[in-house]
Amino acid sequence: MEKLSKPAFEKVEPAFGSSITYKTYNKDHQNNSNTFWHYHPEIELVYVNGGTGKRQIGSHLSYYRNGDLILIGPHLPHCGFTDSLTAHEAETVIQLKEDFMGEGFFDTPEMKGIKALINRARKGIVFHGETKRGIGKKIEALKEMNSYYRLLGLLDVLKLLEEAENYTILNAHGFLLETELQDNDRINVVFNFVKQEYRRSISLEEIADIVSMTVPAFCRYFKRITGKTFTQFVNEYRLVHAAKLLHEKQMSITDVCFECGFNNFSHFNKQFKKFTGKSPSAYRTELKYAVTS
Numbered sequence: 001m002e003k004l005s006k007p008a009f010e011k012v013e014p015a016f017g018s019s020i021t022y023k024t025y026n027k028d029h030q031n032n033s034n035t036f037w038h039y040h041p042e043i044e045l046v047y048v049n050g051g052t053g054k055r056q057i058g059s060h061l062s063y064y065r066n067g068d069l070i071l072i073g074p075h076l077p078h079c080g081f082t083d084s085l086t087a088h089e090a091e092t093v094i095q096l097k098e099d100f101m102g103e104g105f106f107d108t109p110e111m112k113g114i115k116a117l118i119n120r121a122r123k124g125i126v127f128h129g130e131t132k133r134g135i136g137k138k139i140e141a142l143k144e145m146n147s148y149y150r151l152l153g154l155l156d157v158l159k160l161l162e163e164a165e166n167y168t169i170l171n172a173h174g175f176l177l178e179t180e181l182q183d184n185d186r187i188n189v190v191f192n193f194v195k196q197e198y199r200r201s202i203s204l205e206e207i208a209d210i211v212s213m214t215v216p217a218f219c220r221y222f223k224r225i226t227g228k229t230f231t232q233f234v235n236e237y238r239l240v241h242a243a244k245l246l247h248e249k250q251m252s253i254t255d256v257c258f259e260c261g262f263n264n265f266s267h268f269n270k271q272f273k274k275f276t277g278k279s280p281s282a283y284r285t286e287l288k289y290a291v292t293s
Helices: 109-123 129-144 147-163 181-197 204-210 215-226 230-248 253-259 265-276 280-289
Strands: 020-026 043-049 053-057 060-064 068-072 090-096 125-127 167-169
Touching (some): 020 147, 053 230, 109 147, 129 147, 181 204, 204 215, 204 230, 230 265, 253 265, 253 280, 265 280
Antiparallel strands (some): 020 090, 125 167
Protein backbone atom coordinates (compact mmCIF):
# COMPACT_ATOMS: atom_id res chain seq x y z
CA MET A 1 0.00 0.00 0.00
CA GLU A 2 1.27 3.49 -0.87
CA LYS A 3 2.15 5.78 1.97
CA LEU A 4 -0.77 8.10 2.68
CA SER A 5 -0.32 11.69 1.62
CA LYS A 6 -0.98 14.17 4.39
CA PRO A 7 -4.20 16.14 4.00
CA ALA A 8 -3.28 19.29 2.17
CA PHE A 9 -4.07 22.72 3.51
CA GLU A 10 -3.32 24.84 0.46
CA LYS A 11 -1.71 28.19 1.20
CA VAL A 12 -2.81 30.57 -1.54
CA GLU A 13 -0.57 33.55 -2.20
CA PRO A 14 -1.56 35.99 -4.98
CA ALA A 15 1.17 37.47 -7.14
CA PHE A 16 2.63 40.81 -6.11
CA GLY A 17 0.25 43.66 -6.93
CA SER A 18 -2.84 41.45 -7.07
CA SER A 19 -5.55 40.44 -4.57
CA ILE A 20 -6.51 37.27 -6.49
CA THR A 21 -4.66 34.22 -7.73
CA TYR A 22 -5.05 33.34 -11.43
CA LYS A 23 -3.45 30.17 -12.80
CA THR A 24 -3.75 28.28 -16.07
CA TYR A 25 -2.71 24.74 -16.93
CA ASN A 26 -2.77 23.44 -20.48
CA LYS A 27 -2.98 19.92 -21.85
CA ASP A 28 0.71 19.84 -22.84
CA HIS A 29 2.02 21.02 -19.48
CA GLN A 30 -0.36 19.60 -16.90
CA ASN A 31 1.20 20.75 -13.66
CA ASN A 32 -1.75 21.28 -11.35
CA SER A 33 -0.36 19.36 -8.37
CA ASN A 34 -3.54 19.39 -6.28
CA THR A 35 -4.64 15.91 -7.29
CA PHE A 36 -5.42 14.93 -3.70
CA TRP A 37 -8.20 16.19 -1.47
CA HIS A 38 -7.33 19.62 -0.14
CA TYR A 39 -9.02 22.70 1.24
CA HIS A 40 -8.30 26.39 1.76
CA PRO A 41 -10.14 29.45 3.08
CA GLU A 42 -10.30 31.01 -0.40
CA ILE A 43 -13.21 30.79 -2.83
CA GLU A 44 -12.17 28.87 -5.96
CA LEU A 45 -13.52 29.23 -9.51
CA VAL A 46 -12.42 26.51 -11.95
CA TYR A 47 -13.02 26.40 -15.71
CA VAL A 48 -12.00 23.28 -17.61
CA ASN A 49 -12.08 23.96 -21.35
CA GLY A 50 -13.15 20.68 -22.94
CA GLY A 51 -12.45 17.12 -21.95
CA THR A 52 -13.95 14.77 -19.40
CA GLY A 53 -13.23 14.04 -15.78
CA LYS A 54 -14.40 13.55 -12.22
CA ARG A 55 -15.89 16.10 -9.84
CA GLN A 56 -14.97 15.40 -6.23
CA ILE A 57 -16.23 18.20 -4.00
CA GLY A 58 -17.17 17.59 -0.39
CA SER A 59 -19.24 14.42 -0.30
CA HIS A 60 -20.34 14.92 -3.93
CA LEU A 61 -18.97 12.65 -6.66
CA SER A 62 -19.89 12.90 -10.34
CA TYR A 63 -18.52 12.73 -13.87
CA TYR A 64 -18.39 15.64 -16.32
CA ARG A 65 -18.19 15.83 -20.11
CA ASN A 66 -17.24 18.65 -22.49
CA GLY A 67 -15.48 20.65 -19.83
CA ASP A 68 -16.66 22.07 -16.52
CA LEU A 69 -17.28 25.33 -14.68
CA ILE A 70 -17.31 25.06 -10.89
CA LEU A 71 -17.51 27.54 -8.02
CA ILE A 72 -16.25 26.20 -4.69
CA GLY A 73 -16.81 27.99 -1.40
CA PRO A 74 -14.18 28.44 1.34
CA HIS A 75 -12.96 25.45 3.34
CA LEU A 76 -14.87 22.98 1.13
CA PRO A 77 -12.60 19.96 0.47
CA HIS A 78 -12.13 19.13 -3.19
CA CYS A 79 -9.85 17.28 -5.54
CA GLY A 80 -8.15 18.27 -8.79
CA PHE A 81 -10.50 18.08 -11.79
CA THR A 82 -8.04 17.22 -14.56
CA ASP A 83 -5.42 14.54 -15.16
CA SER A 84 -3.51 13.01 -18.06
CA LEU A 85 -6.71 11.35 -19.34
CA THR A 86 -8.91 14.43 -19.20
CA ALA A 87 -8.05 15.56 -22.77
CA HIS A 88 -8.86 19.17 -21.92
CA GLU A 89 -7.57 22.19 -23.81
CA ALA A 90 -6.82 24.18 -20.66
CA GLU A 91 -7.76 24.52 -17.01
CA THR A 92 -8.09 27.94 -15.39
CA VAL A 93 -8.16 28.31 -11.60
CA ILE A 94 -9.02 31.57 -9.82
CA GLN A 95 -8.75 31.82 -6.03
CA LEU A 96 -9.83 34.76 -3.89
CA LYS A 97 -10.52 35.48 -0.25
CA GLU A 98 -14.05 36.39 0.79
CA ASP A 99 -12.80 39.84 1.77
CA PHE A 100 -10.50 40.32 -1.25
CA MET A 101 -12.29 43.64 -1.97
CA GLY A 102 -12.05 44.75 1.65
CA GLU A 103 -14.10 43.97 4.71
CA GLY A 104 -17.77 44.74 4.22
CA PHE A 105 -17.58 45.20 0.43
CA PHE A 106 -20.06 42.40 -0.29
CA ASP A 107 -22.43 43.79 2.33
CA THR A 108 -23.17 46.80 0.14
CA PRO A 109 -26.59 46.78 -1.62
CA GLU A 110 -24.99 46.48 -5.06
CA MET A 111 -23.14 43.30 -4.04
CA LYS A 112 -26.08 41.59 -2.32
CA GLY A 113 -26.58 39.11 -5.18
CA ILE A 114 -22.91 38.16 -5.41
CA LYS A 115 -22.78 37.64 -1.64
CA ALA A 116 -25.72 35.22 -2.00
CA LEU A 117 -23.80 33.43 -4.79
CA ILE A 118 -20.77 33.01 -2.52
CA ASN A 119 -22.99 31.59 0.22
CA ARG A 120 -24.46 29.07 -2.24
CA ALA A 121 -20.93 28.14 -3.28
CA ARG A 122 -20.29 26.77 0.21
CA LYS A 123 -22.00 23.62 -1.08
CA GLY A 124 -20.28 23.78 -4.48
CA ILE A 125 -21.95 24.93 -7.72
CA VAL A 126 -21.52 23.53 -11.23
CA PHE A 127 -22.72 25.51 -14.26
CA HIS A 128 -23.97 23.92 -17.49
CA GLY A 129 -24.43 24.43 -21.22
CA GLU A 130 -24.05 27.88 -22.77
CA THR A 131 -23.60 29.41 -19.32
CA LYS A 132 -20.50 27.26 -18.85
CA ARG A 133 -19.06 27.99 -22.27
CA GLY A 134 -19.90 31.71 -22.39
CA ILE A 135 -18.60 32.54 -18.92
CA GLY A 136 -15.65 30.20 -19.47
CA LYS A 137 -14.48 32.35 -22.39
CA LYS A 138 -14.64 35.45 -20.19
CA ILE A 139 -12.61 33.68 -17.50
CA GLU A 140 -9.91 32.74 -20.01
CA ALA A 141 -9.87 36.31 -21.39
CA LEU A 142 -8.83 37.59 -17.95
CA LYS A 143 -5.39 36.06 -18.53
CA GLU A 144 -4.33 38.82 -20.92
CA MET A 145 -5.55 41.70 -18.71
CA ASN A 146 -3.51 43.74 -16.25
CA SER A 147 -4.38 43.43 -12.56
CA TYR A 148 -6.84 46.36 -12.55
CA TYR A 149 -8.94 45.20 -15.49
CA ARG A 150 -8.67 41.58 -14.37
CA LEU A 151 -10.27 42.59 -11.08
CA LEU A 152 -13.09 44.41 -12.87
CA GLY A 153 -13.50 41.45 -15.22
CA LEU A 154 -13.71 39.05 -12.29
CA LEU A 155 -16.52 41.07 -10.71
CA ASP A 156 -18.31 40.91 -14.06
CA VAL A 157 -17.84 37.12 -14.11
CA LEU A 158 -19.22 36.81 -10.57
CA LYS A 159 -22.23 38.91 -11.56
CA LEU A 160 -22.89 36.64 -14.56
CA LEU A 161 -22.61 33.57 -12.33
CA GLU A 162 -25.04 35.13 -9.88
CA GLU A 163 -27.58 35.74 -12.68
CA ALA A 164 -27.12 32.30 -14.29
CA GLU A 165 -30.05 29.90 -14.15
CA ASN A 166 -28.43 26.75 -15.57
CA TYR A 167 -26.58 25.39 -12.55
CA THR A 168 -26.65 22.62 -9.95
CA ILE A 169 -25.84 22.81 -6.23
CA LEU A 170 -23.48 19.86 -5.77
CA ASN A 171 -23.93 19.18 -2.07
CA ALA A 172 -27.67 19.82 -1.99
CA HIS A 173 -28.05 17.49 0.97
CA GLY A 174 -25.37 19.31 2.90
CA PHE A 175 -21.75 18.83 3.82
CA LEU A 176 -20.83 19.87 7.33
CA LEU A 177 -17.21 20.92 7.67
CA GLU A 178 -16.06 21.25 11.23
CA THR A 179 -14.37 24.48 12.27
CA GLU A 180 -11.57 22.79 14.14
CA LEU A 181 -8.45 22.14 12.05
CA GLN A 182 -8.23 18.64 13.51
CA ASP A 183 -11.62 17.77 12.01
CA ASN A 184 -10.66 19.25 8.65
CA ASP A 185 -7.56 17.09 8.64
CA ARG A 186 -9.47 13.99 9.69
CA ILE A 187 -12.00 14.13 6.85
CA ASN A 188 -9.21 14.86 4.37
CA VAL A 189 -7.30 11.79 5.59
CA VAL A 190 -10.42 9.70 4.93
CA PHE A 191 -10.98 11.17 1.45
CA ASN A 192 -7.35 10.74 0.43
CA PHE A 193 -7.34 7.16 1.70
CA VAL A 194 -10.41 6.30 -0.37
CA LYS A 195 -8.83 7.94 -3.42
CA GLN A 196 -5.77 5.72 -3.07
CA GLU A 197 -7.34 2.46 -1.93
CA TYR A 198 -10.83 2.26 -3.52
CA ARG A 199 -9.82 -0.68 -5.76
CA ARG A 200 -9.72 -3.00 -2.74
CA SER A 201 -12.01 -3.78 0.15
CA ILE A 202 -11.80 -1.19 2.94
CA SER A 203 -13.19 -2.30 6.28
CA LEU A 204 -14.73 0.08 8.77
CA GLU A 205 -12.22 -1.16 11.33
CA GLU A 206 -9.31 -0.17 9.08
CA ILE A 207 -10.50 3.34 8.25
CA ALA A 208 -11.61 4.02 11.84
CA ASP A 209 -8.18 2.98 13.10
CA ILE A 210 -6.45 5.30 10.62
CA VAL A 211 -8.23 8.33 12.12
CA SER A 212 -7.92 6.99 15.69
CA MET A 213 -11.62 6.44 16.31
CA THR A 214 -13.80 3.52 17.30
CA VAL A 215 -16.01 2.11 14.54
CA PRO A 216 -19.29 3.42 16.02
CA ALA A 217 -17.78 6.87 16.61
CA PHE A 218 -16.36 6.99 13.08
CA CYS A 219 -19.68 5.95 11.52
CA ARG A 220 -21.53 8.68 13.41
CA TYR A 221 -18.85 11.26 12.57
CA PHE A 222 -18.73 10.44 8.84
CA LYS A 223 -22.52 10.45 8.47
CA ARG A 224 -22.76 13.77 10.33
CA ILE A 225 -20.09 15.40 8.16
CA THR A 226 -21.07 14.05 4.72
CA GLY A 227 -24.70 12.97 5.05
CA LYS A 228 -23.66 9.53 3.76
CA THR A 229 -22.45 6.27 5.21
CA PHE A 230 -18.81 5.43 4.56
CA THR A 231 -19.81 2.40 2.46
CA GLN A 232 -22.10 4.57 0.33
CA PHE A 233 -19.32 7.11 -0.20
CA VAL A 234 -16.78 4.47 -1.26
CA ASN A 235 -19.26 2.85 -3.66
CA GLU A 236 -20.10 6.22 -5.22
CA TYR A 237 -16.40 6.93 -5.68
CA ARG A 238 -16.04 3.57 -7.48
CA LEU A 239 -19.10 4.22 -9.65
CA VAL A 240 -17.91 7.66 -10.75
CA HIS A 241 -14.55 6.13 -11.67
CA ALA A 242 -16.42 3.43 -13.59
CA ALA A 243 -18.28 6.11 -15.56
CA LYS A 244 -14.94 7.73 -16.37
CA LEU A 245 -13.44 4.43 -17.56
CA LEU A 246 -16.50 3.59 -19.67
CA HIS A 247 -16.00 6.83 -21.56
CA GLU A 248 -12.23 7.08 -21.73
CA LYS A 249 -10.96 3.51 -21.94
CA GLN A 250 -11.57 0.68 -24.38
CA MET A 251 -12.17 -1.86 -21.63
CA SER A 252 -14.81 -4.53 -21.30
CA ILE A 253 -17.53 -3.75 -18.77
CA THR A 254 -16.38 -6.75 -16.74
CA ASP A 255 -12.86 -5.32 -16.57
CA VAL A 256 -14.27 -1.92 -15.57
CA CYS A 257 -16.19 -3.60 -12.76
CA PHE A 258 -13.11 -5.19 -11.22
CA GLU A 259 -10.82 -2.22 -11.95
CA CYS A 260 -13.13 -0.04 -9.85
CA GLY A 261 -13.07 -2.29 -6.80
CA PHE A 262 -16.29 -4.29 -7.26
CA ASN A 263 -15.83 -8.04 -6.91
CA ASN A 264 -19.30 -9.04 -8.13
CA PHE A 265 -20.41 -8.16 -11.67
CA SER A 266 -24.13 -8.46 -10.93
CA HIS A 267 -23.81 -6.18 -7.89
CA PHE A 268 -21.83 -3.67 -9.97
CA ASN A 269 -24.53 -3.57 -12.67
CA LYS A 270 -27.25 -3.07 -10.07
CA GLN A 271 -25.38 -0.29 -8.25
CA PHE A 272 -24.38 1.49 -11.46
CA LYS A 273 -27.97 1.56 -12.71
CA LYS A 274 -29.19 2.81 -9.34
CA PHE A 275 -26.56 5.58 -9.36
CA THR A 276 -26.86 6.74 -13.00
CA GLY A 277 -30.30 5.48 -14.03
CA LYS A 278 -28.73 3.36 -16.78
CA SER A 279 -26.93 0.07 -17.08
CA PRO A 280 -23.17 0.30 -17.82
CA SER A 281 -23.73 -0.84 -21.43
CA ALA A 282 -26.55 1.67 -22.02
CA TYR A 283 -24.44 4.42 -20.42
CA ARG A 284 -21.49 3.69 -22.72
CA THR A 285 -23.75 3.56 -25.79
CA GLU A 286 -25.31 6.91 -24.89
CA LEU A 287 -21.88 8.51 -24.50
CA LYS A 288 -21.01 7.67 -28.10
CA TYR A 289 -23.83 9.89 -29.30
CA ALA A 290 -23.56 12.69 -26.76
CA VAL A 291 -22.42 15.98 -28.23
CA THR A 292 -23.10 18.48 -25.46
CA SER A 293 -23.57 18.37 -21.71
